[in-house]
Amino acid sequence: MAPPETSGSAPLRFVEAVGRSTLRAVEQVGFGATLVGDSAYWLIMGRRRGQVVRPQPVFAEMMEIGIRAIPIVTMLAVTIGIMLAIQGIYQLSRFGAETQVVVGVAFGMTREFAPLITGILIAGRSGSALAARLGTMTINQEIDALEVMGVNPTRFLVVPSLVAMLIMLPALVVWADIVSLLGAGLYISAELGMNMSTYVDQTLELLSAGDLLHGLEKSLIFAVLITTIGIADGASVEGGAEGVGRVTTNAVVHGITAIVLTDMIFAFATTRS
Amino acid sequence: MATSSTDAPTAILVRDLVTHYGDREILHGIDMEVRQGEIMVIMGGSGSGKTTLLRHLLGLEKATSGSVQLLGRELTELDESGIYEVGKKIGVAFQSGALFSSMSVGENVMLPLVEHTRLDRETMEIMMRMKLEIVKLAGFEDLMPAELSGGMIKRAAFARAVVMDPVVLFADEPSAGLDPVVSRSLDELILNLRDALGMTIVVVTHELESAFNIADRITMLDQGNILTIGTVDDVRSSDNVRVQHLLNRCFEEEVLDPDAYLARLVGEGRRA
Ligand SMILES: Nc1ncnc2c1ncn2[C@@H]1O[C@H](COP(=O)(O)OP(=O)(O)OP(=O)(O)O)[C@@H](O)[C@H]1O
Ligand SMILES: [Mg+2]
Numbered sequence: 001m002a003p004p005e006t007s008g009s010a011p012l013r014f015v016e017a018v019g020r021s022t023l024r025a026v027e028q029v030g031f032g033a034t035l036v037g038d039s040a041y042w043l044i045m046g047r048r049r050g051q052v053v054r055p056q057p058v059f060a061e062m063m064e065i066g067i068r069a070i071p072i073v074t075m076l077a078v079t080i081g082i083m084l085a086i087q088g089i090y091q092l093s094r095f096g097a098e099t100q101v102v103v104g105v106a107f108g109m110t111r112e113f114a115p116l117i118t119g120i121l122i123a124g125r126s127g128s129a130l131a132a133r134l135g136t137m138t139i140n141q142e143i144d145a146l147e148v149m150g151v152n153p154t155r156f157l158v159v160p161s162l163v164a165m166l167i168m169l170p171a172l173v174v175w176a177d178i179v180s181l182l183g184a185g186l187y188i189s190a191e192l193g194m195n196m197s198t199y200v201d202q203t204l205e206l207l208s209a210g211d212l213l214h215g216l217e218k219s220l221i222f223a224v225l226i227t228t229i230g231i232a233d234g235a236s237v238e239g240g241a242e243g244v245g246r247v248t249t250n251a252v253v254h255g256i257t258a259i260v261l262t263d264m265i266f267a268f269a270t271t272r273s
Numbered sequence: 274m275a276t277s278s279t280d281a282p283t284a285i286l287v288r289d290l291v292t293h294y295g296d297r298e299i300l301h302g303i304d305m306e307v308r309q310g311e312i313m314v315i316m317g318g319s320g321s322g323k324t325t326l327l328r329h330l331l332g333l334e335k336a337t338s339g340s341v342q343l344l345g346r347e348l349t350e351l352d353e354s355g356i357y358e359v360g361k362k363i364g365v366a367f368q369s370g371a372l373f374s375s376m377s378v379g380e381n382v383m384l385p386l387v388e389h390t391r392l393d394r395e396t397m398e399i400m401m402r403m404k405l406e407i408v409k410l411a412g413f414e415d416l417m418p419a420e421l422s423g424g425m426i427k428r429a430a431f432a433r434a435v436v437m438d439p440v441v442l443f444a445d446e447p448s449a450g451l452d453p454v455v456s457r458s459l460d461e462l463i464l465n466l467r468d469a470l471g472m473t474i475v476v477v478t479h480e481l482e483s484a485f486n487i488a489d490r491i492t493m494l495d496q497g498n499i500l501t502i503g504t505v506d507d508v509r510s511s512d513n514v515r516v517q518h519l520l521n522r523c524f525e526e527e528v529l530d531p532d533a534y535l536a537r538l539v540g541e542g543r544r545a
Binding site for chain 1: 332333356358370374
């Protein structure tokens with residue numbers, strides 16, 4: 001088989017491929033940024049332009065993104081909370097400082113694990129669903145139909161998801177904070193014979209509003225990332241049903257990668273002293 | 274049959290439209306005019322550029338050069354609010370139907386009313402039922418698109434396209450894949466809409482019979498060029514070999530007689 005007309009050697013072609021995918025990534029980021037800007041515009045200006053953002057689709061999305069995710073978020077958060085407690089007690093017992101586990105669990109969960117786990121979970125659950133929906137709608141000419149009807153697709157499709165995500169992801173993180181700390185508390189009180197109410201008091205005393213906010217701020221960023229990546233990947237669909245499968249997978253991989261990287265950068269920028 | 278007079282005002286004006294997909298030039302300088310109140314049928318072989326042309330008429334695709342005017346407005350220069358205004362005046366029945374899968378049939382048909390009017394819910398529902406009645410889908414408003422057959426999806430899409438009584442109606446392959454009875458009734462519907470409401474209608478179709486039934490004029494595309502534009506009689510009696518070839522081929526596809534086809538296969542087998 002004749003090679004494509006690209007010039008020359010394998011390393012060169014590799015560089016070219018890297019260049020091309022970098023370009024595509026930059027393009028996607030640009031698209032995502034535009035999407036956020038447009039969404040803000042329609043949210044604020046929609047009424048004046050005769051294109052209102054309706055509350056019902058927002059509620060429907062909140063139900064789907066938030067309420068339906070409660071069971072799985074609860075399960076994972078409790079599990080991680082208990083895991084942290086187990087590992088914490090094991091490590092700290094070497095210094096005879098088991099009771100300090102409360103500190104580790106409280107900070108670890110609220111600042112790091114609750115937002116991260118919830119973000120990853122929702123990227124897998126709702127980011128992929130968004131990409132699949134947008135991909136299918138693109139292929140089925142539904143986006144075209146919206147445009148010729150004079151209905152702005154960003155206002156109609158993106159804004160409700162984005163708003164719902166911005167409300168529900170922080171809410172889920174708060175919920176994850178609560179249940180994971182309670183789960184860890186149950187384990188700690190059983191293991192160390194600590195009174196549950198003592199545990200709760202200690203935790204509340206340790207945690208400041210800043211710790212909770214640290215997690216919530218991150219979850220707001222995650223919400224924007226998950227939505228824009230889901231939409232951008234979904235809109236990039238090509239071909240038929242396999243195309244939709246591909247963009248759905250992309251949305252999960254891109255979403256989780258973006259969340260983990262952002263988490264690291266955020267922690268680095270705000271926590272280092 | 275051709276009722277539109279030559280001096281009717283222009284609804285759509287295309288001038289020297291050239292377009293590319295990537296490096297490939299798809300349309301090579303299209304000129305056409307659709308007058309108000311006429312039914313223009315766009316025909317042509319597969320891949321000749323019918324859908325591409327339609328997408329330009331709708332402003333969904335950006336041309337390399339040339340101009341497309343829809344109801345007096347240059348589509349290539351419209352901003353968001355211009356598109357919104359034009360959107361109120363046109364209806365489109367897409368080839369795939371393009372019904373929104375998360376909404377019921379009724380909600381789909383009502384969507385343009387919800388988005389563009391301040392009518393109360395009851396009025397909108399009455400209008401929605403009327404349009405569903407017209408496409409013979411009365412009573413199906415609560416079903417979801419996934420519960421409809423292919424032909425029903427097309428008819429529901431048609432109902433949605435006409436729910437605002439648009440000035441210009443576009444339909445991409447409205448009768449492809451429908452049984453002859455329903456397809457005939459859609460043709461009737463198209464004729465009625467033109468006669469009763471003076472609607473301007475642009476139809477892309479493969480079906481020669483349907484085209485001859487409804488068309489005031491026919492635009493025939495061939496590999497991205499306009500082969501001919503004229504009335505049904507003009508096209509039918511054209512002495513252009515390419516036109517005759519396309520017409521005959523369409524007929525062949527339409528009335529493929531299985532026995533004759535088998536006989537031909539067997540004959541070819543013997544010869545080989
Ligand atoms: N999205 C696209 N990207 C690249 N090329 C395209 C695209 N869509 C259409 N084309 C090309 O443009 C040409 C015209 O296609 P178009 O869909 O307009 O044909 P058509 O007349 O509608 O055919 P059919 O009757 O089969 O629907 C074809 O050669 C096709 O390969
Ligand atoms: Mg086509």
